[in-house]
Amino acid sequence: MRLDIRILGLLGVLVLLCIVGVATSEQFLSEGNISTVLRLSAAIGVVSIGMTFVIATGGIDLSVGSMVALSSVWMTTVATQSFGIGAMIFCGLVVGLGAGLVNGILVSYGKVVPFIATLAMMASARGLAERISGRQTQVVSQQDFLSFFRGDFLGIPVLIWIFAAVFAIGWVLLNRTTFGRRTLAVGGNPEASRLAGINVKRHLAMVYGIAGLCCGIAAIMVVARTTSGAASNGLLYELDAIAAVVIGGTLLSGGRASMFGTLIGVLIFTVLGNIFTLNNLETDIQNIAKGVIIVVAVLLQYRTLNNRTT
Amino acid sequence: MSENPLFARRRFLLGGSAIGAGVLLSACTSNATPGEENNQAIAQGGGDNAAPGEEVNIGFSAPSADHGWMAAMTRNAQAQADAYSDVVFNATEGTNDVNQQIAQVETLINSGVDVLIILPHDGAALTSVGQQAMDAGIPVINVDRVFDSPLAYRMWIGGDNYRMGVNAGNYIGERLKEEGVDDPVIAEVAGIDSLPLTQERSQGFADALERHGFSVTNRVAAEFTVESGESETSNLLQAAPRIHALWNHDDDQGIGVLAAIDNAGRNNPDELFVVGGAGSSNMMTYIEDPESVVAATVLYSPSMCSSAVSMARLLGQAKGLADLAEHEIPASLTTYSAVVTADNVADYRDVGFES
Numbered sequence: 001m002r003l004d005i006r007i008l009g010l011l012g013v014l015v016l017l018c019i020v021g022v023a024t025s026e027q028f029l030s031e032g033n034i035s036t037v038l039r040l041s042a043a044i045g046v047v048s049i050g051m052t053f054v055i056a057t058g059g060i061d062l063s064v065g066s067m068v069a070l071s072s073v074w075m076t077t078v079a080t081q082s083f084g085i086g087a088m089i090f091c092g093l094v095v096g097l098g099a100g101l102v103n104g105i106l107v108s109y110g111k112v113v114p115f116i117a118t119l120a121m122m123a124s125a126r127g128l129a130e131r132i133s134g135r136q137t138q139v140v141s142q143q144d145f146l147s148f149f150r151g152d153f154l155g156i157p158v159l160i161w162i163f164a165a166v167f168a169i170g171w172v173l174l175n176r177t178t179f180g181r182r183t184l185a186v187g188g189n190p191e192a193s194r195l196a197g198i199n200v201k202r203h204l205a206m207v208y209g210i211a212g213l214c215c216g217i218a219a220i221m222v223v224a225r226t227t228s229g230a231a232s233n234g235l236l237y238e239l240d241a242i243a244a245v246v247i248g249g250t251l252l253s254g255g256r257a258s259m260f261g262t263l264i265g266v267l268i269f270t271v272l273g274n275i276f277t278l279n280n281l282e283t284d285i286q287n288i289a290k291g292v293i294i295v296v297a298v299l300l301q302y303r304t305l306n307n308r309t310t
Numbered sequence: 311m312s313e314n315p316l317f318a319r320r321r322f323l324l325g326g327s328a329i330g331a332g333v334l335l336s337a338c339t340s341n342a343t344p345g346e347e348n349n350q351a352i353a354q355g356g357g358d359n360a361a362p363g364e365e366v367n368i369g370f371s372a373p374s375a376d377h378g379w380m381a382a383m384t385r386n387a388q389a390q391a392d393a394y395s396d397v398v399f400n401a402t403e404g405t406n407d408v409n410q411q412i413a414q415v416e417t418l419i420n421s422g423v424d425v426l427i428i429l430p431h432d433g434a435a436l437t438s439v440g441q442q443a444m445d446a447g448i449p450v451i452n453v454d455r456v457f458d459s460p461l462a463y464r465m466w467i468g469g470d471n472y473r474m475g476v477n478a479g480n481y482i483g484e485r486l487k488e489e490g491v492d493d494p495v496i497a498e499v500a501g502i503d504s505l506p507l508t509q510e511r512s513q514g515f516a517d518a519l520e521r522h523g524f525s526v527t528n529r530v531a532a533e534f535t536v537e538s539g540e541s542e543t544s545n546l547l548q549a550a551p552r553i554h555a556l557w558n559h560d561d562d563q564g565i566g567v568l569a570a571i572d573n574a575g576r577n578n579p580d581e582l583f584v585v586g587g588a589g590s591s592n593m594m595t596y597i598e599d600p601e602s603v604v605a606a607t608v609l610y611s612p613s614m615c616s617s618a619v620s621m622a623r624l625l626g627q628a629k630g631l632a633d634l635a636e637h638e639i640p641a642s643l644t645t646y647s648a649v650v651t652a653d654n655v656a657d658y659r660d661v662g663f664e665s
Contacts, residue, residue, distance in 0.1 A: 025549070032574070033548040039573075040541050135381040136664050137536055137565050139592065150573060225540050227569040231376060232535035277545035283503045283531045 006249050010264045010297065017271050025278040033274065035157060039225070041270040042163035043068070043218040044240050045263065048248075049170040050100075050214030051241040052262045053207045056174070057187040058254025059114035061211050063103060063121035064241055068234030069129040071096045071219030076138035076229030085145040092223070093216040099125055100212015104205030122238070129231040137230040140223060149224030159221050166217060171259040183207060187254025244269060247297035268293065359624060359632050366626030367398045368619065369418035371411055372429040372453075374404040377534060378562045378665030379588050382612035383429060383453075390619040397623050408435040415439045419446055425622040428463075429453040429615070437462045449625050453618045455507075460641070464625065467618050467643040469610040471507045474559075474647040475514025478585050478608045481649050482555045483522030485583070485605070494554040495527045499543055499567055501559045503531040511559050511587070528553070532563050539566030540573075547574045553582050561590035561607060562665040568596070571603060579603050589650060591662035597655050606651045611661045614645050 021028035047064050054061045075092040099121060106117040140146055151158055174180040185193045186200055186207075194200045215234070222233050246252055247268070248261030272293065276286045368391065375381035384404060391399035400423055402414040411431055416439060418426060426443050430436035433455040440450050440462030449464035457463050486494045498515060501508045508531065519525055528550045532538035539558070547553070547570060558567045564586045571577050571584070579602065586593040586607030596604035621639055624630070630637050650658045 027548055027551065030548070036544050036548050036574075040544060130376060135375050136378055137562060139565065222537055225569060225573065226536045226566045227572070228536055228565050230536045233537050235533060235535055235537065273541075274545050274548070277528075277530055277542070278549045280528050280549065 007258060007261050007264065010248065010261060010268070013293070013297065014264050014268050014271065017268060017275065021271065021275045021278070024275065027278055028275070033278075035160070037267075037270050037274050038160045038163070039157050040274075041266050042159040043221040043225070043234075044237060044244070044270070045163050045266040046166045046214050046218045046221065047211075047234075047237050048241040048244045048262050048266050049166055049259065050211035051245050052170065052248070052250055052257050052259055053174070053183055054114075054211045055187075055242070055245050055250050055252060056183050056254060056257035057204060057207050058190075058252075059107060059204070059207070060118065060242065060252075061103065061208065062115065062118040062238045063099070063125055064211065064215050065234035065237035066122045066125035066129065067096055067099045067212055067215035068219045068222060068237055069231050070099060070125040070132075071216045072223050072229040072233045073129045073133040073138060073231055074229075075219060075223055076140055077132050085142060085148065088142060088145050088223075089220060092220045093213060096216020096219060097209055097213040100215065101205060101209040103212065104208030107208060108201035108204035126231060133229065133231050135231060137228045139228045146224065146227060149220065150227075159224065162217065162221065166214065167259070167263055174257060174259050179203075179206075184255055184257060187251075187256075189255070240269065243294055247294055265297075268297075359629055362394070362396045363627040363629070365396050365398060366623050367400060367422070367424045368622045368626065369415075369421070369423035369426045369448075370399065370401040370619075371414045371418065371427070372401075372404050372615075373411070373431040374406045376404075376406070378590060378663060379560070379610075379612055380404070382663035383615040386612050387427065387615040387619050390616040394619075394623055396627075397619070399619075406431050408432050411436060412439045415443065419443050419448060423448060424626040425449050425451065427451045427453060427615075427618050427622050430455050430457065434458050449622075451618050451622050451625070453615060465621060465639055465641055465643070467614055467621065468645070469614060470644050470647055471510035471610070472514040474587060474608045474610055475511040475516070476518040477514075477647050477649050478557045478587065478606075479515040479518025480521075481606055481608075481651075482557060482585060483519055483524055486524065486554060487522060491554055494524060495550050495552055496524055497546055497550060497553050497556040498526045498529040499539065499546065499556065499558040499563070500529065500531040501534045501563070508559065515557060532560075532566075534560050534563050536563060536566040536569075539563030540570045541566075543567045543570035544573065547571065547576060555583055555585070557585045557587070559587045561586045561588040561593045564590070564593055564604075565665065568604070577603055579605075585649075588665075589658060589662055590665035591659075592665060594650065594655050594659060594662045597650060597652055600652070606649050608647045608649050609645075609658065609661070610647055611645060612663050613661045617643070617645075 027033050051061055051064060071092045074095045075088045078091055103118050103121050106112045107114050149158055153161055182198050182203055185198060186203055190200050223229050244265035245262050248265035249258040272289060370387055372384050373380060375384045388401060391397045400418060405411050408431055415428060426448050428436060428440060428450055437458040440457050443450050444462060450462065452463035452466045454468040456466055482496060496519065500512055516526060528546055530542040530546045532542040558564045576582055582603050583605040584603045585605060587610060589607050589609040589611050593604055593607045596602040597606060625639050631639060
């Protein structure tokens, strides 16, 4: 029940923002604008869903932005010219998954602290992305890829469908499966989980693998949106994703997670950016507001926690 | 951390596998490096200056080439140095870490280079090391981002951010006047707002538009990346359902700006025209295409880095500029931000860079 209260609070923040949006701009509720907001949340949203699992185990993944960059340039340099849409999607997913698994294996079997392991990945994946792309933006010439991922299905952009599907899978995986329960257990108390017969190491490796796979999916979205792969893609995604997950109510120390909260967290940030642009306001004000919202949301979270313990 | 052998070993393993993957990749992505050879702007030396003289050892330090324009700067410097038989070129690996760049410059000073070319990541932060070099008797050529004090450089060469904005504004203002648009919606997609260069570009743009009686209607700032260009412009296009002209400060992020315009179905040159900034090869290709919304781009050409090498060489050989009456190389040189349109794009193809 207490989770619901906090999520209602977050939902309140989002609704409030939307009211501000409607009050200040007549464009806010237009079909084009809503679709733009959702399309812009799609990539960072998918990354945040993967990040929710990682943070639920008490870990952190600083390399998500770099993994998006690496997957995106791999897709556009290795596959664009000759092998077609299937190879591009396959490359994006496999490279993301692979990089994530490397993180996971370093963290679990290598016993490297997640902060350090993923920091190393953050540097080397971005470096590798720069190497592969020759530090140039690789424009996609594969028309099938562009027309599919930039197209609509039943009047809704394909990117939004993918985002919704990934969210649904993530929600079910976290809330309705053994995998999800184990993730929270590992985050709550790894030693107890091990004694309870959970293969903690393998589980951790898989969780980081999921985060990487999500980055691969996000990379496909970014490539479709920008029509190009670039080593600068996914810049600062790690910060945005961690912020969205944490204000969504997932504990940084692990053991508790809310997929729905993450979704609202992502939407709050995207809607905020949208409202500021609709009202033609400056970036510095936008940054200040972003900071204030993070603090307010986290304070809200502490308050709920205190209420629970007293 | 490197004292810990465990970490050191892991790092080695990680690095090894990264290198392995890199080698594997470079083997199978040979088609992915277009334009590496074709966009080196090599300046021509005039008079006696082109003739080989005494050997000059030039040290070079620049930020990380993580951006098309910056990559072109480094490439151009290297290519220009290669073109001279009497230049030894000592380039350090580009870095965006100010402390590391300071360390690199100190290393170059200690290694005894004759002339230094410094493109600082942050001009203010690199000023003292520039002065250190000058004090040690090594002339410094400061490229683009200017040092805080003239004591820190012998010569400055760079672009004109204010005039870039002015020329973009004049082009847009004149064209809208010609088309007889009375109350135009003019949008601006700026770069990183906290940088002085962005502020200068925007100021020049606003000042030039004002001369025509216009002003910027909608403005966003992006991060100089393709992705930020796309997301900011997507929001911008929602804010203004009708836009007559759009100036985008940077052609690298321009790929994203154009993708957003395309996503929103506003890719119609009769409805909207786009002016770019910097002068990349692919924007020049769009300019040649009458179906494209891209009408022009204002130069901020990485050819300035080629010129910096020529100047460094002449400084090292104690020569002047042949066409000037001056006995010495000038203290500052500002490149001109020409407006490249369909009419003159052929003339500027050689300075276009792959973004």
